[in-house]
Amino acid sequence: MAENSNTNGGWEIQIDDSRFRVDDPVLTGRQLLNLAEKRPVEEHLVYFLDRDRLMEDIALEESVDLRPRGIERFFTFHSDRSFRFELDGRRQDWGVARISEAVLRRLAGVGTDYNVWLERRGEEDRLLERGEIVCLDEPGVERFYTGRDDTTAGFKSVVLPTQDRRYLEEHGLEVEDVANGAEKGVVFKQYPVPADLYDTSATDVLIILPAGYPDTAPDMFFCNPWLKLRNGGKYPNRADAAHMFAGRRWQRWSRHNSIWRPGVDGMQTMLRRIDRALRGK
Incomplete structure (x- = not known):
């Protein structure tokens, strides 16, 4: 197992925003709080950020070994309770009722090229502003996720072939290119849906482009905001x-393409299939 550095006969650690060098690689929670001058120690909590970027609390008499790499970053809180939230699908504990957008990015291990969203049930997720403070003491567990928002707005898509771009321009359809790592896709903004069937009249529709498109067929499509049936308030079948x-939580419509003609089918084919699916056919 890789070990933390032991230069000049000591181990370097960081507690909150201060750095310390200690001679003993095994410290208790009480020793860490005393080192950071957090007194009385009984009124404070101390956590360490482990190698999997999960926050773990250390009891006053519990010890932590600094020798395994990654056990050198600690956080303290003047608090007698912890608050639980989810970040990128993983449970985290925090020592106070407020947390900043910057700290959420730090815990997720991402830089300023990423954004943070707060998941909201029944409505579109909310993008947090830079440096925004979020309360964790509301009923239920707050859920956050991070992602990049790489988009290029306008009609002039650069990921679609010429035939598709011409079709979209001729039909006045606005499209955005989006990227999710190496994956590419296009989003049709405010795409109209039957208002008599759903709880809204428009939604963004995402089509993920497979490698080899347009010779290879896209599979399924995705909506945001999510669509619910006006009659009964439920999600449609297989949706x-x-x-x-690309940093957004999409409603997946599981509709597969069993027939695709390379060189013939394209965005016009996908849009016809999407329209048919949205009409419940």
Whole structure:
């Protein structure tokens, strides 16, 4: 196992924003709080950020070994309770009722090229502003996720072939290119849906482009905001699963393409199939 550095006969650690060098690689929670001058120690909590970027609390008499790499970053709180939240699908504990957008990015291990969203049930997830403070003491567990928002707005898509771009321009359809790592896709903004069937009249529609498109068919499509049936308030059949792409949580419509003609089919084919699915056919 790789070990933390032991230069000049000591181990370097960081507690909150201060750095310390200690001679003993095994410290208790009480020793860490005393080192950081957090007194009385009984009124404070101390956590360490482990190698999997999960926050773990250390009891006053519990010890932590600094020798395994990654056990050198600690956080303290003047608090007698912890608050639980989810970040990128993983449970985290925090020592106070407020947490900043910057700290959430730090815990997720991402830089300023990423954004943080607060998941909201029944409505579109909320993008947090830079440096925004979020309360964790509301009923239930707050859920956050991070992602990049790489988009290029306008009609002039650069990921679609010429035939598709011409079709979209001729039909006045606005499209955005989006990226999710190496994956590419296009989003049709405010795409109209039957208002008599759903709880809204428009939604963004995402089509993920497979490698080899347009010779290879796209599979399924995705909506955000999510659509619910006006009659009964339920999600449509096979449209109740989430899919993360380009920093947004999409409603996956599981509709597969069994027939695709390379060189013939393209965006016009996908849009016809989407329209048919949205009409419940």
